[in-house]
Amino acid sequence: MYVITGANGNVGRRLAEILLAEGKKVRVVSRNVDRLQPLAHRGAEVCMGSLQDEAFLAQTFRGARAAYVMIPPNHQAENLRAYQNRVGNVIFNVLKNAGVDYIVNLSSLGAHRPDKTGPVLGLYDQEQRLNWLEKANLVHLRPTFFMENLLSNVHLIKTRGINGTPLRGDLALPMVATKDIARVASEYLLELGFKGIVVRELLGQRNISMNEMTQILGKAIGLNNLQYVQFSFEEAESSMIEAGFSRDVAQSLLQLYGSINERIVIVGTERTDENTTETPFEEFAESFAAAYGAG
Numbered sequence: 001m002y003v004i005t006g007a008n009g010n011v012g013r014r015l016a017e018i019l020l021a022e023g024k025k026v027r028v029v030s031r032n033v034d035r036l037q038p039l040a041h042r043g044a045e046v047c048m049g050s051l052q053d054e055a056f057l058a059q060t061f062r063g064a065r066a067a068y069v070m071i072p073p074n075h076q077a078e079n080l081r082a083y084q085n086r087v088g089n090v091i092f093n094v095l096k097n098a099g100v101d102y103i104v105n106l107s108s109l110g111a112h113r114p115d116k117t118g119p120v121l122g123l124y125d126q127e128q129r130l131n132w133l134e135k136a137n138l139v140h141l142r143p144t145f146f147m148e149n150l151l152s153n154v155h156l157i158k159t160r161g162i163n164g165t166p167l168r169g170d171l172a173l174p175m176v177a178t179k180d181i182a183r184v185a186s187e188y189l190l191e192l193g194f195k196g197i198v199v200r201e202l203l204g205q206r207n208i209s210m211n212e213m214t215q216i217l218g219k220a221i222g223l224n225n226l227q228y229v230q231f232s233f234e235e236a237e238s239s240m241i242e243a244g245f246s247r248d249v250a251q252s253l254l255q256l257y258g259s260i261n262e263r264i265v266i267v268g269t270e271r272t273d274e275n276t277t278e279t280p281f282e283e284f285a286e287s288f289a290a291a292y293g294a295g
């Protein structure tokens with residue numbers, strides 16, 4: 001039995017689909033049963049509840065041999081790291097008490113650092129915490145920035161005719177498609193051959209700047225002159241707060257953007273065959289165009 005958390009999410013949903021297609025027994029966790037129906041139809045056992053509810057999760061993990069765990073984003077958290085640690089502790093306790101043998105943990109590039117990484121600090125804490133699970137075999141997946149993050153810019157492009165973030169436009173960033181993360185997670189979980197603690201970075205297919213990504217997205221949506229604008233931190237903070245983010249989450253994200261711009265994290269990670277994955281940004285641009293058309 002496999003347990004998949006965040007099963008409505010970018011990585012969890014695709015991972016569950018792969019495991020079900022391979023005929024595995026899968027329990028999927030979410031707070032929203034309706035959205036899990038497609039997985040239920042493929043044979044998944046659906047468990048509705050919150051990752052903050054230890055009694056619910058203990059029940060869900062009972063008898064599981066392997067699990068995919070992640071700490072969901074929470075843009076409204078008053079104190080992001082405290083929220084991440086609350087969820088992280090629940091996950092740690094249920095994995096330990098259920099004696100799960102094989103665990104794939106979704107972490108992030110930069111989770112080796114105890115400072116300057118904003119939302120990744122909670123993932124640093126979680127890696128450290130899970131490393132205490134003496135009997136389990138553990139993979140920390142450390143992906144780079146998700147291509148899917150750009151989907152949140154559909155509204156900006158539609159309303160202001162520009163693409164933008166606080167990241168420098170000329171900085172070549174590793175960008176990964178979440179389906180590549182799910183594919184790698186599935187390989188570990190299908191084989192169950194990993195031992196001890198494994199760290200796997202995932203850098204996507206190539207490094208690419210925001211300027212170049214904007215050109216590719218522009219072409220895909222029929223806006224050939226779409227321009228990239230680097231927003232000031234002040235402008236980005238007020239837009240995030242206006243969009244419903246807590247001040248702490250906004251400031252945390254800006255800390256991460258600042259560290260990326262200064263090449264402290266994400267940028268500069270050495271690319272190897274092992275950390276390079278297959279999906280090019282051009283392929284993501286097609287799904288971006290579909291979302292743009294529907295949005």
Ligand SMILES: NC(=O)c1ccc[n+]([C@@H]2O[C@H](COP(=O)([O-])OP(=O)(O)OC[C@H]3O[C@@H](n4cnc5c(N)ncnc54)[C@H](OP(=O)(O)O)[C@@H]3O)[C@@H](O)[C@H]2O)c1
Pocket residue numbers: 005006007008009010011012029030031032035049050051052070071072073106107108109119123143144145146149178
């Ligand atoms: N974005 C990036 O560039 C990036 C890079 C590296 C690492 N990461 C890490 O990747 C993770 C996000 O992965 P993802 O994009 O695959 O996830 P996602 O798409 O954000 O989905 C997370 C899912 O978790 C569920 N969820 C939220 N709160 C929950 C709760 N309290 N209890 C149970 N389920 C809950 C939600 O589904 P329901 O509403 O159905 O419950 C949601 O679909 C985060 O830990 C993030 O830090 C992100």
